[in-house]
Amino acid sequence: MTGNNNEQWQMTLPGEWTVRQTGEDGKEIEIPLRDHPALKKYATKDEAVKALVHAQRMLGKTPEGYVRLPGDQDGPDELAAFYAALGRPEAPDGYELPGMDLPDGFELREDLLGGLREKAYELGLTPAQVSGLYQWFLPLVLDAHHGLEAEAGKVRESELESLRSVHRGDTPALLDSALRAAEAVGGKELLAALDATGAGNRAAVISAFAKIAPLVLESGLRGSAKGWGEDLSIERLREMMRDPRYSDPSKRDPAFVKKVNQGFEHLYPGDYVPGSRI
Known part of the structure; x- marks a missing residue:
């Protein structure tokens, strides 16, 4: 249908049918309905009527994908529904954190x-x-x-x-x-x-x-094994005797040797030779 025919069906509308229209200056003016620019996209009056009926049917319906932003007057339930619509999981443990390499x-x-x-x-x-x-x-x-x-x-x-x-x-x-x-x-x-x-x-x-x-170690050893510093046992003493600070003359540590000897004194009171009971 040509543009002239398009204008022709619009011109059949009564001139007294008017609507409010905002002009380029931002002010509202009253114009004849047949001059409204929205009608130009419809080729016939039938198309315009069908579009009007469809628009009436959609009134009050929520468009697909539309999410209403809660207002100050809404309560926890409305806010929860809003978050759920955005994709929040049902509970905190629903968040899966990605695996990432961590240092040793x-x-x-x-x-x-x-x-x-x-x-x-x-x-x-x-x-x-x-x-x-x-x-x-x-x-x-x-x-x-x-x-x-x-x-x-x-x-x-x-x-x-x-x-x-x-x-x-x-x-x-x-x-x-x-x-x-x-x-x-x-x-x-x-x-x-x-x-x-x-x-x-x-x-x-x-x-x-x-x-x-x-003061702490020597006095403690004379009265109790607790002051010795570790769990006192024959296995521990055997391990300490293998330590270079005890076994290696070039690295011998008098304080370390003394500690080993005091350990034997506590485990085996009386005369003894270090190593004779190991």
Whole structure:
């Protein structure tokens, strides 16, 4: 049908039928319905009527893919329905975190991962959003962890060097005495605390424990095996006698030898020859 025919069917509409139309200046004016530009896309009056009927049928229906954004007046149920429509899982454990390579000895705490899932669920995030954030953020955490480890290594080496500058060849014996004294005083819990805080790497702390080692270890051995520093047993003594600090004359450590002898004294009171009962 030609453009003239198209204009012809529009012109059959009564002139008194008018509608409000916004002009280019933003102001509303009243124009005849037959002049409305929306009618130009319909070739015939029948097409225009069919389009009107279809539009009436769609009134009140939600278009496919439409998601209504909750307002301030909506409650938790409406908000939950909105998040579900966006793709949020039914529960926090529905978030699957992608597998990623971790450094040896590095483990992610399950409680932290659980907290991540809980917060993601609270915020209404989709699984794809959580996965993307996890893959972006975890490498940053690993980089920070490596940086802290490297810094701790530098501090440890610096402190150890300061001990070597003072004690020189006696430094290994000093470290051993300090370690045994710390264990005798506070057990495994104290050693763990020293490691966790980094205090065990400080020269001042090591020197302090080394100074009290003779008092703690020797007095403890005379009265109880607990002051010996480890579980006292014949197997442990046999292992210590194979240590170069005991068996190798060129590396013999008097403090270490004394400790072995005191272990025998406690296990076998009276006269004895070290090694005769092994």
